[in-house]
Amino acid sequence: MSVTGEELAQRLREGDLSAAPAVLNLVESTAPAQRPEIDALLEGVSPAALGGEAAAHVVGITGPPGGGKSSLLSELIGHWRTQGRTVAVLAVDPSSKRSGGALLGDRARIVVDPADRGVLVRSSAAGGRLGGLAPATRAAAHALAAAFDIVVIETVGVGQSETEVAEVADTVVVVVQPGSGDVLQFLKSGIMEIPDVLVVTKADLGPPALRSRRDLNAALRSLGERNTRVVAVSSISPAQGFDELIAALDAHREGLDIATRRLSARRASALADFAAEHGERGLRALGGRRAALKLLDDQDVSYDVPALTRALEAAATA
Amino acid sequence: MMRTYAGHSTAAKSNALYRGNLAKGQTGLSVAFDLPTQTGYDADHELARGEVGKVGVPIAHKGAMAELMDGIPLDTMNTSMTINATAAWLLALYIVVAEEQGIDPKVLQGTTQNDIIKEFLARGTYAFPPEPSMRLIADMVAYTVTEVPRWNPINICSYHLQEAGATPVQEIAYALCNAIAVLDAVRLKLPVESEASDQSLMGTVFSRISFFVNAGVRFIEEHAKMRAMGDLWEQIGRERYGVQDPKHLRFRYGVQVNSLGLTESQPENNVQRIVLETLGVTLGRDARARAIQLPAWNEALGLPRPWDQQWSLRIQQILAFETDLLEYPDIFEGSKVMEGLVEELSAGARSEMAIVEEHGGAVEAVAYMKTALVDSHRQRISRIESGDLVVVGQNAFRESEPSPLAAGEDGGIMTVEQGLEDEAKLALEQWRAARDQSAVDDALAEVRRVAATTENIMPATLAAARAGATTGEWAQALRDTFGEYRAPTGVGEAGAGSRTGAVELEELRDEVARVGEALGRRIKILVGKPGLDGHSNGAEQIAVRARDVGMEVVYEGIRLTPSQIVTSALQEGVHVIGLSILSGSHRELIPLVIEGLSDAGVDAPVVLGGIIPEADAGPLLQAGVAAVYTPKDFDLTRIMRDIVALVAQRNGVGAAGV
Numbered sequence: 001m002s003v004t005g006e007e008l009a010q011r012l013r014e015g016d017l018s019a020a021p022a023v024l025n026l027v028e029s030t031a032p033a034q035r036p037e038i039d040a041l042l043e044g045v046s047p048a049a050l051g052g053e054a055a056a057h058v059v060g061i062t063g064p065p066g067g068g069k070s071s072l073l074s075e076l077i078g079h080w081r082t083q084g085r086t087v088a089v090l091a092v093d094p095s096s097k098r099s100g101g102a103l104l105g106d107r108a109r110i111v112v113d114p115a116d117r118g119v120l121v122r123s124s125a126a127g128g129r130l131g132g133l134a135p136a137t138r139a140a141a142h143a144l145a146a147a148f149d150i151v152v153i154e155t156v157g158v159g160q161s162e163t164e165v166a167e168v169a170d171t172v173v174v175v176v177q178p179g180s181g182d183v184l185q186f187l188k189s190g191i192m193e194i195p196d197v198l199v200v201t202k203a204d205l206g207p208p209a210l211r212s213r214r215d216l217n218a219a220l221r222s223l224g225e226r227n228t229r230v231v232a233v234s235s236i237s238p239a240q241g242f243d244e245l246i247a248a249l250d251a252h253r254e255g256l257d258i259a260t261r262r263l264s265a266r267r268a269s270a271l272a273d274f275a276a277e278h279g280e281r282g283l284r285a286l287g288g289r290r291a292a293l294k295l296l297d298d299q300d301v302s303y304d305v306p307a308l309t310r311a312l313e314a315a316a317t318a
Numbered sequence: 319m320m321r322t323y324a325g326h327s328t329a330a331k332s333n334a335l336y337r338g339n340l341a342k343g344q345t346g347l348s349v350a351f352d353l354p355t356q357t358g359y360d361a362d363h364e365l366a367r368g369e370v371g372k373v374g375v376p377i378a379h380k381g382a383m384a385e386l387m388d389g390i391p392l393d394t395m396n397t398s399m400t401i402n403a404t405a406a407w408l409l410a411l412y413i414v415v416a417e418e419q420g421i422d423p424k425v426l427q428g429t430t431q432n433d434i435i436k437e438f439l440a441r442g443t444y445a446f447p448p449e450p451s452m453r454l455i456a457d458m459v460a461y462t463v464t465e466v467p468r469w470n471p472i473n474i475c476s477y478h479l480q481e482a483g484a485t486p487v488q489e490i491a492y493a494l495c496n497a498i499a500v501l502d503a504v505r506l507k508l509p510v511e512s513e514a515s516d517q518s519l520m521g522t523v524f525s526r527i528s529f530f531v532n533a534g535v536r537f538i539e540e541h542a543k544m545r546a547m548g549d550l551w552e553q554i555g556r557e558r559y560g561v562q563d564p565k566h567l568r569f570r571y572g573v574q575v576n577s578l579g580l581t582e583s584q585p586e587n588n589v590q591r592i593v594l595e596t597l598g599v600t601l602g603r604d605a606r607a608r609a610i611q612l613p614a615w616n617e618a619l620g621l622p623r624p625w626d627q628q629w630s631l632r633i634q635q636i637l638a639f640e641t642d643l644l645e646y647p648d649i650f651e652g653s654k655v656m657e658g659l660v661e662e663l664s665a666g667a668r669s670e671m672a673i674v675e676e677h678g679g680a681v682e683a684v685a686y687m688k689t690a691l692v693d694s695h696r697q698r699i700s701r702i703e704s705g706d707l708v709v710v711g712q713n714a715f716r717e718s719e720p721s722p723l724a725a726g727e728d729g730g731i732m733t734v735e736q737g738l739e740d741e742a743k744l745a746l747e748q749w750r751a752a753r754d755q756s757a758v759d760d761a762l763a764e765v766r767r768v769a770a771t772t773e774n775i776m777p778a779t780l781a782a783a784r785a786g787a788t789t790g791e792w793a794q795a796l797r798d799t800f801g802e803y804r805a806p807t808g809v810g811e812a813g814a815g816s817r818t819g820a821v822e823l824e825e826l827r828d829e830v831a832r833v834g835e836a837l838g839r840r841i842k843i844l845v846g847k848p849g850l851d852g853h854s855n856g857a858e859q860i861a862v863r864a865r866d867v868g869m870e871v872v873y874e875g876i877r878l879t880p881s882q883i884v885t886s887a888l889q890e891g892v893h894v895i896g897l898s899i900l901s902g903s904h905r906e907l908i909p910l911v912i913e914g915l916s917d918a919g920v921d922a923p924v925v926l927g928g929i930i931p932e933a934d935a936g937p938l939l940q941a942g943v944a945a946v947y948t949p950k951d952f953d954l955t956r957i958m959r960d961i962v963a964l965v966a967q968r969n970g971v972g973a974a975g976v
Contacts, residue, residue: 021890021891025891028891031841101830101866104491104873105809108874114879120889121890122891237800302656
């Protein structure tokens with residue numbers, strides 16, 4: 001691998017989407033020799049280097065298996081492409097605990113035009129945690145956000161598992177199919193964080209989808225949550241509801257204090273990187289997870305992820 | 319009835335083949351269509367590349383159908399067509415050709431396979447999503463029952479389920495559930511008054527459902543399977559559909575005996591296997607097959623030649639005319655062993671059917687059944703690997719004298735001529751130029767209109783056939799309305815690891831981990847099938863085993879264009895690419911993949927598996943393929959070990975001695 005992190009960052013800054021596969025290969029690398037290159041890459045796509053937060057919309061899409069996420073994504077990508085927006089999808093699959101191996105099945109289900117250079121789909125394995133992120137997902141999202149218009153992080157799960165996605169995405173979408181009561185129960189009981197947009201799939205079924213939408217709206221109202229949009233879509237031809245969904249996503253992104261959201265995403269990434277590298281023992285040296293977060297909050301807001309991670313490491317060894 | 323599944327190259331060549339077979343004593347036709355025709359693409363579509371005329375005959379329009387049937391008396395012939403997603407279209411072409419010869423469609427006899435669920439589960443030549451596919455089938459059944467009354471509009475196939483790894487219980491259960499899904503759908507399409515007033519139309523529909531089953535080499539159990547299926551079928555007819563007439567309740571089935579168990583090594587042994595398998599479905603009169611077609615001894619090597627097919631026909635003729643097989647009443651009547659076996663299989667099938675029913679029926683349970691099949695097949699393969707399941711000549715008794723059968727200049731198989739694709743494209747162009755385009759446009763617009771309603775699709779389909787529309791145009795009109803579909807792959811949920819060979823697997827996992835650490839990333843492999851061939855068992859097993867040894871597997875499934883493979887390899891950053899082809903299109907498609915990868919700057923090696931004749935392996939290796947695996951390479955763990963070593967070597971991270 002002769003390309004350096006700095007070169008890749010520059011290509012991303014110039015909007016060169018063809019840099020993406022090499023960028024992903026680099027951020028996924030666990031080889032110690034690549035560590036400085038990854039840092040250089042992330043520094044090169046930091047707000048300081050970009051002159052502000054990356055303009056991309058980072059969308060987390062999560063939901064139970066079999067709920068229609070892949071069909072929804074295929075259709076959504078098509079709509080975004082029609083609007084001329086470029087899309088990178090980071091699809092995270094659970095992997096086998098036993099062998100460490102993983103079947104990354106989503107690629108077979110997401111239908112895109114292979115000749116379209118404006119779409120990238122990359123699959124990765126979460127390491128056995130349903131709904132969790134793969135080790136490199138956060139870094140990948142930070143980096144690709146510098147070049148793509150939309151970065152989607154897709155995870156499988158429901159319940160508490162969307163927390164990780166929420167740490168890195170600007171907008172969190174939870175996808176449910178009509179009649180599956182889990183999400184409703186999790187929402188009501190407070191197990192689940194309230195997503196920014198709820199999507200009910202299979203709207204072509206009619207009444208069941210409408211009923212689900214009504215129930216979810218009622219649950220949100222009873223929780224005093226009025227900002228979350230509930231959208232019903234059908235990915236079956238003729239597709240329905242996608243203009244409304246895209247409008248809901250855009251509206252959420254526009255209403256965000258993006259600087260604050262991205263800052264907390266970077267801090268969460270740094271903590272995750274630190275924890276992956278130094279484990280529980282490292283966290284204890286910092287006085288625990290809460291103390292670590294407090295320490296991160298006290299850092300300069302212009303710090304990029306490597307700088308934040310270094311700050312944690314310095315504090316742990318001090 | 320005796321027939322052989324045949325068709326290749328062009329309509330004219332297949333017509334000559336049919337006439338030859340009929341002259342040799344064959345009593346019906348069994349038409350094999352090429353994959354573009356089966357999946358609804360014309361020869362000039364990107365996905366048709368390399369596939370035109372390969373595993374069957376291309377039929378693009380009524381002119382080609384007329385040529386295919388030239389000189390064959392359609393009013394007396396019994397024609398079986400292996401066609402599913404596009405069955406309504408091919409039947410329409412057949413009817414139109416008959417009409418143009420002045421033959422009343424009411425006398426036409428034959429069968430369209432038309433079983434879409436097994437395409438989702440095992441064979442892969444689907445074109446539309448499940449619901450509209452079932453609707454097309456229901457339309458055809460409802461149409462033929464009154465308009466082409468001697469036609470069997472559907473032939474429920476358990477055959478391909480066994481090829482995909484089904485146990486006898488699974489074969490019975492899934493086929494019957496599939497039939498139930500069809501019958502439930504047709505029931506809604508029948509004229510209301512007749513359903514309310516009398517049950518006979520439903521009885522007629524029930525009686526027109528026939529089955530196409532498989533027969534493996536465990537021929538006693540296979541015979542019991544047929545008896546169990548017959549019992550259960552009768553029960554379903556009585557209880558679920560209120561069918562009374564015993565004639566309507568008869569379980570009618572044809573057979574193609576097992577190809578899965580045929581070996582590439584010592585292929586002459588396949589003849590014994592075929593004979594024994596045939597006994598399984600003929601021994602007892604009460605459960606005897608109506609029609610039998612036998613594979614050829616050299617199927618695992620490549621395409622059979624006319625002589626190979628003749629040999630298989632002679633097997634049937636000797637059984638029927640020389641032996642005393644047909645002279646006795648049912649020889650198993652009163653057999654306690656047979657009764658016990660039947661009861662055991664029936665009980666197993668009933669509980670499996672209940673699970674499918676809980677999913678909401680066969681259409682809803684496709685993903686469940688697919689996963690179950692992948693799992694069964696995985697178990698079968700690990701039993702062969704461990705030697706628990708003996709396959710003579712393959713994992714036991716492997717010493718062999720050189721076989722004179724495969725020694726000829728052609729390597730003992732048929733070689734399909736090149737250049738067919740260009741010929742077919744040219745013919746298509748000429749056909750389009752000569753027809754009344756506005757009539758075709760109108761007819762296709764009508765197909766689109768009807769597709770969006772609940773009207774029966776057949777009249778508009780027949781009109782499009784008469785107007786001269788092509789297979790690809792008709793299918794595209796429906797794709798525009800129904801959308802495209804990718805079936806579940808079943809691999810994601812398949813059970814992990816086998817207990818047999820656990821030590822070997824463990825060692826290999828360590829090596830995978832070592833290489834992954836040295837690379838900085840876990841070994842990532844792309845597995846997929848280029849072209850239109852939907853026989854995905856091999857690719858699925860490779861994907862599952864690669865996961866079990868610890869690789870990250872991007873499983874892309876079937877029907878990939880070379881550019882899709884290249885894009886995926888690039889975007890996913892894979893270290894190695896595993897492709898599988900059984901349709902014979904490797905000579906065209908693989909070099910395109912290799913070229914595309916090199917243009918895209920992807921340096922991951924490509925390994926190829928499938929039915930690859932020995933003569934083709936050399937040129938493929940020269941073109942840049944890193945390794946070629948064929949059915950004789952049954953040891954998946956060994957293949958995995960090769961792949962890991964290949965990745966290690968290509969990336970300069972040394973091969974440790976495993």
